[in-house]
Amino acid sequence: MYAEFGDIDRTAASGGVDLELNRSLQALAVAIRVRAVPWIRDVVPALCGIALHFDPFHPELPESVLEVCRELLEECFKSASKFEDSGRTVEVPVCYDPFFALDMEEVAAATRISAQNIQKVHTSTKHWVLMVGFSPGQPYIGGLDPKLSVPRRATPRTRMPMGAVAIANAQTAVYPYETPGGWSIIGRTPLTVFDPARDPPSLFAPGDRVRFVAISRDEFEKLL
Amino acid sequence: MSLRIIRPGLLTTVQDRGRHGLQHLGVVPCGPMDPVALELANALVGNRDGEAAIEFTVLGPEIAFEADALISLCGALFEANVGGVPVPANRPVFLPKNSVLRTGRALLGSRGYLAVAGGIATEPVLGSRSTYLPAKFGGLEGRLLRAGDALPLSEGISSLSLKRYGNLENRKVMAGLRTVGWSAPALTLPEREPITIHAMEGRHHAHFDAASQRAFFEATWKVSPDSNRMGFRLVGPVLARAEAFEILSEPACFGTVQVPANGLPIALMADHQTTGGYPKIAEIAAADVPRLAQLAPGGSVQFARCTLEQAGELRRALRQRVDSALRSLAWDYQA
Numbered sequence: 001m002y003a004e005f006g007d008i009d010r011t012a013a014s015g016g017v018d019l020e021l022n023r024s025l026q027a028l029a030v031a032i033r034v035r036a037v038p039w040i041r042d043v044v045p046a047l048c049g050i051a052l053h054f055d056p057f058h059p060e061l062p063e064s065v066l067e068v069c070r071e072l073l074e075e076c077f078k079s080a081s082k083f084e085d086s087g088r089t090v091e092v093p094v095c096y097d098p099f100f101a102l103d104m105e106e107v108a109a110a111t112r113i114s115a116q117n118i119q120k121v122h123t124s125t126k127h128w129v130l131m132v133g134f135s136p137g138q139p140y141i142g143g144l145d146p147k148l149s150v151p152r153r154a155t156p157r158t159r160m161p162m163g164a165v166a167i168a169n170a171q172t173a174v175y176p177y178e179t180p181g182g183w184s185i186i187g188r189t190p191l192t193v194f195d196p197a198r199d200p201p202s203l204f205a206p207g208d209r210v211r212f213v214a215i216s217r218d219e220f221e222k223l224l
Numbered sequence: 225m226s227l228r229i230i231r232p233g234l235l236t237t238v239q240d241r242g243r244h245g246l247q248h249l250g251v252v253p254c255g256p257m258d259p260v261a262l263e264l265a266n267a268l269v270g271n272r273d274g275e276a277a278i279e280f281t282v283l284g285p286e287i288a289f290e291a292d293a294l295i296s297l298c299g300a301l302f303e304a305n306v307g308g309v310p311v312p313a314n315r316p317v318f319l320p321k322n323s324v325l326r327t328g329r330a331l332l333g334s335r336g337y338l339a340v341a342g343g344i345a346t347e348p349v350l351g352s353r354s355t356y357l358p359a360k361f362g363g364l365e366g367r368l369l370r371a372g373d374a375l376p377l378s379e380g381i382s383s384l385s386l387k388r389y390g391n392l393e394n395r396k397v398m399a400g401l402r403t404v405g406w407s408a409p410a411l412t413l414p415e416r417e418p419i420t421i422h423a424m425e426g427r428h429h430a431h432f433d434a435a436s437q438r439a440f441f442e443a444t445w446k447v448s449p450d451s452n453r454m455g456f457r458l459v460g461p462v463l464a465r466a467e468a469f470e471i472l473s474e475p476a477c478f479g480t481v482q483v484p485a486n487g488l489p490i491a492l493m494a495d496h497q498t499t500g501g502y503p504k505i506a507e508i509a510a511a512d513v514p515r516l517a518q519l520a521p522g523g524s525v526q527f528a529r530c531t532l533e534q535a536g537e538l539r540r541a542l543r544q545r546v547d548s549a550l551r552s553l554a555w556d557y558q559a
Contacts, residue, residue, distance in 0.1 A: 017472065029248065042247040044475045046499065051475035053247060056510035057259075057543050066532060133473060133499030136250045136359045140473065152470075176250075177359060194250070196349045196361045202249040 017047045017142060017170070022130050024080070025050050026207045031076035045206050046131050047140065089209040092174065092189050094123075094165050095220040100188035103153070107167070107184050110150050118186060119214055121145045127172060127210040132202065135179050137194025139204035141172040156182030163189045165212070172212075174204070190215075190223035225291045227340065229373040233285035233327065235453065238344050238363035238375070239494075241274030243352035247475070247498045254354035254362065257335045257453060257494050257517035260412045260546055261299030265339035267550050268296035268316045268408060270385035275343035276353040278369070280336050282520055284327025285369070287338070291321045293377070294341035294389045300333030300518060301413065309401050314410055318392040318402035333413045334520035341385035342378035357453060358495055409549050411542070412514040418444045418524035421512045424532060426481060426504035428471065436463040440481075440489070440505055441529050449521040453495040456516065458525075462487035463505065473501040479508035479516075491516065511538035 022045075029045035032052070039058035044051040052069055054061060062068045096119040098104060104115045113121070127143035144167055152168045157180060160166065164175040166183035173183055176193035193203050204210070215223070229236075239262065242255025256262040256279055266275050278285070284302045289295075297304055297313045304311040304327040311317055311325065319325065330336065346353050346364050355363025364373055381389070392402045429437060439461045448457035463483050476482065480492045482502040489505060494517075508516060509530055519525060530538070 041244040041253070044247045044498065046474050047472045049474055051247075051477070053244075053475075053477055055244075056539050057546070059543075061539075063536060063540075065536065131473070131499065132248060132250045133475070134250060134497050136356075138250050179358070194359070196359075201251075201350060206248060 017130055019142065021048055022142070023207070024077075027080040028073070028077055029206070031080040032072065035072070035076065037072065044133070046133070088205070089211055090129075090204055091211050091213055092165075092191065093215040093219070093223060094187040094189050094212050095215050095217055096122075096187040097217050097220075099217060100161075100164075100220075101186050103166075103184035104186050107148070107150055107186060111148055113147060118148060121148060122167075122172070122186065123212045123214050127212065129204045129206050129208045129210060130171070132204055132206055135175075135177050135194075136196075137176040137202040137204060139174055139193075139208075139210070141174070141204075141210050142170065143210075144170050144172055146170065150184055152182040153184060156180050160185070161188060163191065163193065165189055172210075188220070190220050225377045225379065227344075227375040227377060228288040228290065229285060229369050229371055229375070230288055230324065231286035231371055232369045232373075233280040234283040235279075235281035236285050236369040237279050237355035237357070237453075238276050238346055238353055238369070239279045239355060240276035240343075240353045242354050242494075243350055243356070243362065246350060250498050251350065251359075252356070252494075252496060252498050253478075254352070254356050254453075254495055256337065258299050258337070258412050258514040260514045260542070261335065261337045261410075262339070263546060264314065264408050264411070264549060265296045265298035265337040266343075267553050268298070268314070269294045269339050269341040270382050270388050271339060271341065271343050272382065275339070276346065277337050277339040277344060278375075280327070280338070282330050282334050284330070284336050285338075286324065286326045289319050289321060289323045289325070291377075292389075292393070293319045293321075293323075294385060294392065295319055295325070296339050297327070297336060298339070298408070298410070299335045299337045299412070300330040301410070302330050302336045303328035306401065311401065312403060312407060314407040315403050316388055316392060318389065318395070330520065333410075333518040334523075335518055340377055341389055342381040345376040345378040356495065408553060409545075411545055411549065412518050414515055414518050414523065417519075418526045419515060419519060420528050421516050421525050422509040422530040422535060422538060423481065423506040423512075423527045424509065424530060424535060426506045428503035429505050431465050431467075431469070431503055432483075432505060433464050433466045436461075436465075436505075439463060441527050444524050444526050445489070447519050447521050447523045447525070451521055453493055455493050455496060456491040456519075458489045458491060460488070463489060465503065471501050471503055473499045476500045476504070477507075479510060479513045480504055481506040481508065493517065509535035509538050511535065511542040
């Protein structure tokens with residue numbers, strides 16, 4: 001149903017996401033989508049690979065679909081413009097108050113950085129969207145300062161609060177829905193991350209730059 | 225014109241062909257668990273392919289029709305009657321207004337589809353009427369149908385539907401129902417259990433220990449009652465990785481078999497997450513996904529190893545069977 005061309009060895013070697021690769025995958029996804037191949041339903045740029053989802057019963061689906069996909073990827077890779085990001089910077093107001101930052105103390109203990117400094121580092125570094133997935137609009141945001149890196153929690157929460165801003169390894173996530181999640185919560189945004197009635201429905205798209213802006217609980221309530 | 229749900233049955237939702245093209249924003253297509261059955265159901269009433277219909281699971285709904293309607297029941301074989309007269313599956317059936325269609329338990333298979341000429345006309349969300357239960361949008365308010373719901377029907381019935389509809393309306397009543405003497409073949413019903421489902425080795429298959437690599441293709445797996453439209457949890461031997469390592473989240477699809485930390489595989493179904501961080505032991509051949517979807521909780525399945533080329537052959541063979549079934553429907557309702 002789909003063919004994937006990842007770069008698992010490179011990933012394993014670097015222990016994380018190769019940012020150059022991630023950016024070129026996003027350019028590649030745009031180039032493939034422009035082709036509008038009738039049997040390709042979805043082009044999903046991921047952290048270190050790209051997924052082409054096709055209609056398995058489409059009348060025009062070629063017999064040697066893997067070969068055709070490889071050729072398509074090669075051609076598009078050549079034609080893909082050198083990555084230029086979406087030009088968008090998404091400003092995300094985050095309340096880092098202990099009321100919302102349920103795991104801040106644990107992160108502070110693990111990283112030996114005070115809650116106040118965690119907030120300072122998180123809001124002053126440049127972040128960008130590596131991938132959107134898991135649930136509608138949920139961004140995997142790269143650029144987390146290595147000083148703040150913590151592993152996923154041993155026991156995931158069964159319900160993350162809507163709007164939870166959470167970190168794990170080298171990334172930040174913002175939870176659009178109350179879904180299970182194993183990342184450490186350091187704050188919460190009042191913004192609606194995904195709204196199918198809004199245009200565009202998703203606050204984040206792959207390639208967006210992200211800036212986190214600290215807000216108070218009062219400001220959080222007002223923006224809600 | 226609308227349908228009224230008197231009794232909803234189980235896991236009853238509105239589904240059309242699905243919400244494709246948005247997976248890069250984390251939006252999964254949803255759509256029918258058994259797309260072949262939906263395609264046949266729509267064709268029988270003259271709808272365009274992919275029109276919205278009602279999907280139900282194991283226990284069917286009871287539905288009142290406020291106006292004359294041309295319907296078809298496809299997919300799993302359900303007990304079904306109108307005023308005590310059995311309603312045959314896989315045929316176009318004319319129901320006069322104020323009919324009440326009562327469906328009961330699934331006798332074979334688990335997912336039933338009720339298509340109505342014109343299609344269900346709930347408001348499309350992001351280009352589709354499919355119900356997205358985890359994100360609560362699409363279909364009717366993004367939720368399961370319940371008693372008292374009114375589902376709007378499209379006023380724009382296709383010319384093909386009108387032709388067939390008129391033909392049946394004037395037909396003699398046969399055994400209390402206006403229908404035809406032939407039926408479309410059911411192409412996705414499960415054969416004797418354990419059913420055999422073809423699967424390719426997944427991207428992380430080699431990372432499992434040797435016993436687990438074998439066990440996946442040798443064991444008989446049971447579908448856990450804990451299964452839903454997001455995934456089928458499979459109960460069998462616990463699968464272990466040769467060594468623990470963390471996998472970066474990556475795209476998954478309808479038919480991916482992933483293995484979470486507890487070692488019991490999950491076959492991802494129509495409402496799966498777009499990306500996941502669990503290792504993938506297998507990818508189910510697209511042609512066999514609808515038959516797996518028809519397996520009820522408690523049902524058993526064995527996985528037969530196949531190559532990408534074999535999966536392609538299975539896919540083309542199924543397409544041919546669907547096409548020949550559709551061609552046989554292109555006749556007028558004379559037979």
